[in-house]
Amino acid sequence: MNIKQFEYKPLSHYSYAIISEGKMAVIDPERNPQQYYDFAKENNAEIVAVFETHPHADFVSSHLQIHQETGATLYNSEKLGADYPHETFDEGNSFQLGNVTLKAINTPGHSPDSITIAATHGKETVLFTGDTLFIGDVGRPDLREKAGNMQAKREELAEMMFETLAHKFTSFSDEAVVYPAHGAGSLCGKNLSEAASSTLGEERKFNWAFKKQTKEDFMETLLEGQPIIPAYFGFNVGINKAGAENLQTSLEKIPFRENAFAEGLIVDTRAEDIFKKGHLKGSINIQASSDTAKFETWLGAIIKPNEAFTLVVDNKNDSEKILHRIAKIGYETQVKEVITIPKSELVSSDKLNVEDFKNHLENYTIVDIRNQTEIDGGSLFENALAHPLSELKDSAAEIPTDKPIVVHCAGGYRSAAGSSILETIFPNATVYDLSEAVEQFKK
Structure with a gap:
């Protein structure tokens, strides 16, 4: 098998191409399909199939565009309820790509319609696990309560994930390669490894989800401490279910x-x-x-x-x-x-005197815009007001403006956004961005 892993770092997303005997399949493609076209051309291959492991929440896929531009057949679980032309791909279904056989495994847990794609050639087996099995973790179960053709409560999906891990991978050897759809930094899980791939044997040894435990313990671990759900996640599920418009x-x-x-x-x-x-x-x-x-x-x-x-x-x-x-x-x-904007008639942001702030914390209203899981891990400032950035536009009205406001996050990137939001909401208040100076206050 000739397999290529493509990475888009800002979303920690992995997509894949498989080539055999001049035929190519794409798995979980990102919005811009050009890199897959280039890879096919480099290898003198024809794109004949695109597989979606589920309707992704964190990015828009180019599966429909690839179908329209190449004629490739689209494959996904019947449970997805796709509105675009497709063939269903569930347990019992297989696809022959040259000398490689692709088989579907229904692996619900991250979503009700998740599948894993098992690619085999001789003794070689590769598992494209989508958002079901990550390296060191499994997919979060709380994204499909209000989105998608099939909706499910987080507790239902957590229980499905337990059953998936207990039963769906047992027939595969430790040597089977695991290729997930995401790596560290993705919001589709909470403790993903920096590694881009693994083996099933390594996951059985080191992934917490494979450890012997009760269903109740598994579900409790999976459900606790999940990261934020950005507003766009449900929106993207809908786009991917329908198929996105041609990018250009x-x-x-x-x-x-x-x-x-x-x-x-x-x-x-x-x-x-x-x-x-x-x-x-x-x-x-x-x-x-x-x-x-x-x-x-x-x-x-x-x-x-x-x-x-x-x-x-x-x-x-x-x-x-x-x-x-x-x-x-x-x-x-x-x-x-x-x-682009002109150079005149603009407004500027106030600059914080860090030394004065350091010596007179009581003279400032401090707003912590880190995620709730970060805040739960400990505050940097006593009496800081917790207003996670993803909620700040809605929660800002609760912030007092009788003192200068200092906004901080963990490293400086988010506080630039947070302070600018508060400048807009409170045009008559003094708002400062602690920015990278936050490092001076970490213990």
Whole structure:
């Protein structure tokens, strides 16, 4: 088997291509299909099939576009209830890709419609486990209570996951390779390994979910301490169930203006230091200046699905790259226009005197915008007010403004967004971003 793993770091997403005898299958593709086309061309292969292990919540897949552009057949579980042309792929179904046999295993737990794809060639077995089995963990069971064709309560899915781990992988040897759809940093699990692959034997030894334990203990461990659920997750399940619009067609609809002003909801993607020197009033600073920053996650956590916004970029050359990133979560349809801003008639952000803050904490209202699981692990400041960033737009009204407000996170990236949100909500208050100076207060 010729297998290629593709990684998109900001979403910690892995997708795959398998080639055998000039035929190629793609598994869990990301929004832009060009890399799969390039790989097929490099190997003189024809893309004949695309497999979806489930309707993903954290990114938009290009399965429908690949079907429309190549004629490849789409395969997924019947339980998914897909609205696009497809063939069902559940236990008992198989697909022959050259000399490789692909078989479906229904592995519910992360979602009711999750499948694992077992690829075999001779004695070699590879398991494409989607969001069911990760390296060191399993998929979270709390994303399908309000989204998807089949909805299930988290307790039901946690119980399904227990049964999946207990029974669905027993027929495979320790040598079977495990290829998941996500790695460390993904919000689809809580303790994912940095490793991009493993073997079933290694997972049986070291993955907590394979340890001998009662169903009740398993479910309690799985359900506790799961990370945030960004607002866009249910939205993406819906897009993936229907199939996303052609990427380029969707992006071409978005206008661009230079040296422009805008009103309403504005997302400024420039670096924090540039933003603070001058920005349009009411802008939220969600930085896309780093290729590895979790821009997509925080855009989809702060901005709700179907909320229209203006996008600010540093220069025209940045526009296409950032729009491609926005399209990873299907938010390009919400972009009213992309603009660069003039150098005058802008507002700036107040700069914190860190020494004064350090010596007179009592003179400030401190807002901790880390995730609840981080906050539960311990506060950096006594009497800090907990307002996780994903909830800040809705909870900010509870924050007193009689003192200067200092916003902090764990490293500085999120506090740039958080402080800009509070600047917008409280135009007459003094709002500071502790930014990277937060490191000085860690014990």
